[in-house]
Amino acid sequence: MPKVVVDVMPKPEILDPQGKAVLGALPRLGFDGVSDVRQGKRFELEVDGEVTDEVLARVHEMAGTLLSNPVIENFTVHVDEAVADTPDVVS
Amino acid sequence: MKVGVVTFPGSLDDVDAQRAVRIGGHEAVALWHGDHGLQGVDAVVLPGGFSYGDYLRCGAISRFSPVMTEVVEAAGKGMPVLGICNGFQILCESHLLPGALIRNDHRKFACRDQLLRIENVSTPWTSSYAEGQEVTIVLKNGEGGFVADVETLDRLEGEGRVVARYLGDNPNGSLRAIAGITNDRGNVVGLMPHPEHAVEDLTGAGTDGLGFFTSLAAATFA
Numbered sequence: 001m002p003k004v005v006v007d008v009m010p011k012p013e014i015l016d017p018q019g020k021a022v023l024g025a026l027p028r029l030g031f032d033g034v035s036d037v038r039q040g041k042r043f044e045l046e047v048d049g050e051v052t053d054e055v056l057a058r059v060h061e062m063a064g065t066l067l068s069n070p071v072i073e074n075f076t077v078h079v080d081e082a083v084a085d086t087p088d089v090v091s
Numbered sequence: 092m093k094v095g096v097v098t099f100p101g102s103l104d105d106v107d108a109q110r111a112v113r114i115g116g117h118e119a120v121a122l123w124h125g126d127h128g129l130q131g132v133d134a135v136v137l138p139g140g141f142s143y144g145d146y147l148r149c150g151a152i153s154r155f156s157p158v159m160t161e162v163v164e165a166a167g168k169g170m171p172v173l174g175i176c177n178g179f180q181i182l183c184e185s186h187l188l189p190g191a192l193i194r195n196d197h198r199k200f201a202c203r204d205q206l207l208r209i210e211n212v213s214t215p216w217t218s219s220y221a222e223g224q225e226v227t228i229v230l231k232n233g234e235g236g237f238v239a240d241v242e243t244l245d246r247l248e249g250e251g252r253v254v255a256r257y258l259g260d261n262p263n264g265s266l267r268a269i270a271g272i273t274n275d276r277g278n279v280v281g282l283m284p285h286p287e288h289a290v291e292d293l294t295g296a297g298t299d300g301l302g303f304f305t306s307l308a309a310a311t312f313a
Contacts, residue, residue: 010193013240014193014238015193015196015236015238015264017193017194017195017196017197017198018194018198020198021198066147066151066152066155067147069148069151069184069191071183071189071190071191071238071239072191072193072238
């Protein structure tokens with residue numbers, strides 16, 4: 001069954017304190033060379049049946065209504081066939 | 092006056108808000124998030140807390156509670172609505188107020204007695220105050236940073252819709268030190284600090300918050 005993936009990110013101009021916290025932690029752990037971190041959310045939606053244009057339009061509506069707040073976040077939608085076949089546990 | 096206080100799953104300050112409503116001289120009516128209908132109240136308070144565990148985004152799920160349908164409709168007709176802290180977040184998520192509240196810029200929970208300046212005294216929630224009056228009210232939030240685009244901020248300032256502003260250190264990174272705003276009609280107010288915790292001398296920093304609840308009586312919608 002295909003999954004539709006919605007990625008939500010804070011808009012570039014919005015401060016992202018969580019990303020800043022991660023950015024601050026990386027060098028403390030010896031991971032150098034990262035100049036910025038932005039933290040977002042990923043939603044994997046399992047949909048019934050075929051992913052038609054109609055289904056994608058509904059997902060866009062969900063993303064703009066509930067999954068993201070358009071005042072502070074942007075979102076993208078894509079279909080990920082691979083996600084559907086991948087077990088939840090990855091070593 | 093009958094003032095409804097909505098309890099969501101995860102509301103913390105609903106009982107304090109009811110108490111503040113009564114001390115302010117009104118009848119407090121408990122409203123449940125899952126019910127439709129406002130039981131004939133004249134005004135509504137959305138209290139602080141962590142409704143729905145703040146899952147997804149603060150206020151994002153509460154916004155779709157059954158009772159919010161009526162709150163949004165009544166607000167559109169001019170009913171006074173006050174959202175405190177989590178209630179402010181719910182009002183922004185409901186698009187009753189512009190902007191949004193994000194995590195404090197210093198990433199720590201802020202809990203302190205906060206000095207504020209009341210800048211708009213024409214709302215039904217602030218008419219008891221004098222313009223420019225400085226008050227001390229409890230502030231406690233983790234996601235209290237008010238943000239909006241520059242155009243929105245300029246419009247809020249230009250139209251006098253900044254209700255309260257932080258004085259001294261900005262406690263949460265709110266843009267232009269904004270602590271509270273109102274809608275263009277002036278009946279819906281969102282405020283990050285907690286006036287309901289500053290209504291009695293016995294507890295807290297004093298009684299500076301009481302004005303938010305006594306203002307209703309003075310408001311002109313009798």
